[in-house]
Amino acid sequence: MIGTSHHMSEANLGRYCAEFDLRYNTRGMDDGERAALMLKGGEGRRLTYRRTDNLAA
DSSP: OTTOOOOOOGGGHHHHHHHHHHHHHTTTSOHHHHHHHHHHHTTTOOOOOOOOSTTOO
16 A cells, blocks of 8 residues: 555455455445445354453363
8 A cells, every 4th residue: 555654464454455345346335325235244144252351261
């Protein structure tokens, strides 16, 4: 990303690319339509959290 002040880490490069891919592929939609599409894509998936403390098993 030449000419920007945005720092991009190698560890998150895939996430950045996925975000820009989504933005490009939904460029004709408004924000509400885009949000509805993203929520629909999460149907049937489980949301889990990784524990950040030392008690994680």
